[in-house]
Amino acid sequence: MTMSKTFTGGLLAAAMVAGAAFADPSLWHIEDEDSDIYIFGTVHILRPELEWQTDEMMSAFESADTVYFEAPVNDPAEAANLQQVLMANALNPAGTTLSSLVSAEAWRQIETFAPRIGVSAAQLEPLRPWLATIQLGVGFIIISGYDPQSGVEATLWPLAREAGKTLAYFETVEEQIGFFANLPTEIETALLEETVADFEAAPDQLDTLVAAWAAGDQAMIDDVMNAQMRQDAPEVHDIIIVQRNHRWADQIEDILDGSGTVFIAVGSGHLPGDEGVISLLRQRDITVSGP
Template sequence: MARRMIVILLAAFSLLTAPAWAVERGALFKVTGHDHTMYLFGTIHVGLPEFFPLDESVTRALAASSTLALEIDPTEQSTELTAAVQRVAATTPAIVAAMPPALGPRLTRHLEAVGAPATLPTKVKPWMLVMTLAVVEYAKLGYRPDLGVDAHLAKLAHGQNIKVIGLETVESQLDVFDHLSAADQWTILDETLESMDSGESKDDVRALTDGWARADQAALDALALKFENDQRLSSQIMQRRLLTERNGPMADKLDGLLTREKTTMAAVGLMHLIGKDSVPNCLRAKGLKVERMY
């Protein structure tokens, strides 16, 4: 997970020309099939105030849609998410005992640097430590979870009485991490710390967020290729678990939504929309027409 977790922790109708202040961000696709239309927009789960308002083409697409599909609805999941994380993230003596001895001092140094207790590894699983450090890494660069793009879209949809559905559940997202072996979790954490120490993690965060902010297709495609070719265990595991294994089921649900409803919008994490095993490619494999608009 290393840099991927840090990067990842992280629809349009062009009926009118957008005004000069509107800025294209992320990646936008038009999906057609079953005589229906869906606009597919790539989000990041953290943000900056200057990311808003979104490009008018995106807000027009939302306003014209009967349903907004998100990974989960962040405006309604806070209580559920907190309870689920507390339950699932609690570690066990066996996992604690499996921590490589050489990792301990470096992990303690990182935790103390962010104001977290050195005893945290005895309370939560390694994957939760990675998520905690990922949030801090984003925060150091000024990115705020409360300004996540998916949360912004969910609030807009609820305000317009547009139905919001989740393509996944809190439990299924936590299972992505929780079903990893203890050894793999510690390896992922170890490589995360290495990337933080080298500055690589911050470079990757900036590459993703800057690419999203500029809708820079070439930069985003290059970033996806870099991750796909990274041979470190953490990257290979999380490429498969975080993206590939989720993209197929996500595409199945989007195809079902496209079949049922005439005009819809879906907004998922940007990394799901780029790379060889992306959601758009999964939809193309189903015979749907998928056009990248930007």
């Protein structure tokens, strides 16, 4: 998914983060007379050497009775269901190939790049564009030195389970996959074309995002994750980001009406900006401490 142009400052920050291998991501706090809610923006895949579990964040996490994630994708009990839902939405209609949907230039880029992640372009031919986007994107991230098992959710989910915390989710696996699988064909195709173009045009974008996240730079996170998508793919941005942000803000308001200590871990791109979760909560006159 396109993530905006790379800025020199962001690249310098990325280099600093890579050298220091230490991060201090933002943490937000909401409280009333019987509730404490902590909100932590995540990055789903990180470099293994990056230390991001700060004392402040871990203290908030350990104090929580309930931990919310986006969806139960890290739950081994959901693995079979996840695979079933993926396969039900994975393939193009009979007679339709991936190469017939994308531009000639995009297919050339796919043919060039696919072998670098251990697959051939021919193996991608049956896949719908949204799934090819994810497979190529995750493959690109992994060969860039990132590890899915080092991501925030992959780390915190088992810690929460082992500590006996209540695990809760804003969405189901079916809903998460549906956000992509239900896109109109022309939009999911454009998403794939933009993604493979980014591999050549801005290979350091993920480093820039992680640097911004590590520094707690919400403006940069919003720019890297949202600004270009808002401009180039407004339909995708509305479905993948904005609509979900509004639903999550509703749910967080409901959580605040209850009691107890809750830790919320959701993708960092959902939190900053005028239509980010934090702003939406503040627009409801909820006091949110943090950046």
